[in-house]
Ligand code: ADP
């Protein structure tokens with residue numbers, strides 16, 4: 001019997017704490033929670049170890065009570081937390097704060113009733129509903145989709161009251177979900193390439209290995225995941241499928257549901273309680289197939305057999321604040337801890353993953369074509385140097401659009417900037433409208449009202465009628481954005497429906513989902529939108545993809561920008577020509593001979609990658625080297641710069657190269673100055689040794705707020 005527990009506390013602290021277990025208390029377990037006094041308050045701690053002695057001896061405080069009699073966190077997550085604290089140089093306490101759902105941190109008890117699923121009573125064939133339209137509707141849904149899990153009610157729009165009405169009529173029944181996986185649903189006959197991919201993974205389910213699925217858009221990567229998952233579920237194990245953003249890709253969850261019947265979904269749109277319930281049911285083993293976004297990598301699976309990371313290149317896997325982890329990388333680490341396989345899939349693999357493939361660390365399977373008769377789209381660059389543009393579009397592009405509409409097809413226009421125009425300036429004196437609190441140009445918006453908006457602090461100001469500096473009335477907007485393209489299109493094609501998809505227009509995922517559904521049945525229409533359109537969604541009737549202004553990304557100083565730009569173009573192109581009709585892609589460009597662009601258009605993504613690998617090698621940038629960015633922000637610019645200078649001095653004699661400090665690309669946001677500096681090392685160990693020496697430097701947050709970003713997604 002031990003009477004001392006070693007506890008992690010979800011607060012920004014670097015160490016664990018020892019507490020006494022008073023006599024008669026329910027014995028705590030490793031991986032379970034305890035309530036403990038901490039400072040002047042109480043906290044929920046996670047038990048990391050049990051012991052008989054503590055060097056703090058008699059000064060130990062007792063725990064208030066034991067919350068869990070059985071572990072809620074499996075051993076691998078406890079190891080993962082320690083790994084994360086080391087790797088991301090983040091306080092262990094805060095790591096647990098990120099890992100656990102809010103309700104678990106509040107100490108909520110885990111006593112969830114197993115989830116129910118509902119089915120129609122088939123014998124009650126075609127009942128009469130008369131005027132009960134909502135009951136009739138729900139009945140139809142149940143007939144089509146049953147069983148329906150309670151955790152999916154919200155997404156499917158199931159109203160509990162209506163369901164209860166059906167229940168009272170004896171038309172529906174429920175049972176507990178547990179173990180009810182329906183594997184018998186039909187499978188496609190796999191293509192040869194899909195078969196090879198599945199066969200290379202299935203014999204290795206008992207060991208760690210990263211299997212990369214390099215498949216062009218629409219090549220059937222999902223089908224490969226499904227067939228492998230089937231094997232893992234059949235062995236009684238759990239499966240985690242990570243996706244970048246569920247709201248933008250409801251189809252993915254839908255596909256898995258239609259194939260397995262029973263899928264739990266874990267993402268940040270759910271309420272705290274819903275998340276806690278799904279989380280607990282993953283812990284109890286009730287949920288075995290889980291689709292989730294970034295933070296689902298921390299779900300408490302006790303019997304995990306496979307992790308799939310779909311669209312592994314997507315930057316939404318990287319958390320941009322607080323604990324700056326990459327869920328993709330943690331998926332690999334967790335799989336390694338558990339000695340289970342991990343699948344990374346994408347049509348536009350990240351430079352990091354490709355590097356690991358070329359080093360022989362990851363194995364790779366290729367899907368180079370689409371199943372059936374669906375063909376890949378053709379790529380074209382539209383040289384617009386010296387062209388007269390109308391509302392941002394070249395006449396050639398407009399005539400292309402007309403052609404495709406005439407063939408009753410849909411058109412997608414990517415313009416990766418929301419608003420009406422990029423900025424507003426004075427043609428006489430050169431004045432540019434800028435935000436008073438940030439160092440950025442203001443974006444002109446015309447919808448819902450005409451105003452200037454700062455995309456960094458969301459500050460709004462009226463559009464000036466004359467120049468505030470020289471009083472000239474020649475105040476003009478420059479650079480197009482989604483609203484302007486939408487306007488141009490509406491004026492040009494008056495009888496064709498136009499939909500704008502950007503974060504201003506598509507505020508809710510339900511709205512977006514409805515729109516996407518509508519598009520499947522609709523004929524001629526035009527979609528105008530940002531990168532939201534490039535995410536995983538299939539638009540089978542789209543045959544023309546036009547790309548406006550995206551190629552500017554090839555010229556950005558950020559070393560990752562060309563990679564992101566190539567990924568965006570290839571991904572949005574992949575939305576086209578899914579069905580029987582072949583698609584074309586037209587990229588409107590001011591710089592048509594940009595070598596990155598040429599490589600991409602002539603040789604495809606792999607051609608771009610070959611070039612980019614050489615560029616990274618020559619510049620000694622990741623993935624050839626290892627990089628961390630230090631960022632500091634505060635009201636006094638000098639303090640930020642000096643703070644970072646001191647940190648670089650701290651690591652001066654270590655085996656790292658340092659860059660900076662310099663003002664960040666956006667040097668001021670919300671009246672706070674931002675500086676950054678970089679640490680680069682050929683050897684990863686050297687980078688971490690250097691970071692270790694500075695990770696705990698503390699400075700009043702009122703002066704300097706600073707952070708370490710290991711493997712940053714960008715330099716901004
Ligand atoms: P990806 O994820 O690679 O972009 P998907 O997995 O979404 O592609 O597959 C694209 C389309 O091809 C889907 O409509 C899917 O149902 C279909 N599909 C996949 N595999 C096969 C197959 N072996 N035979 C016929 N159709 C398939």
Ligand code: ZN
Pocket residue numbers: 426427428429430431467468469470471472
């Ligand atoms: Zn002026």
Ligand code: ZN
Pocket residue numbers: 435436437438454455456457458459670
């Ligand atoms: Zn601002």
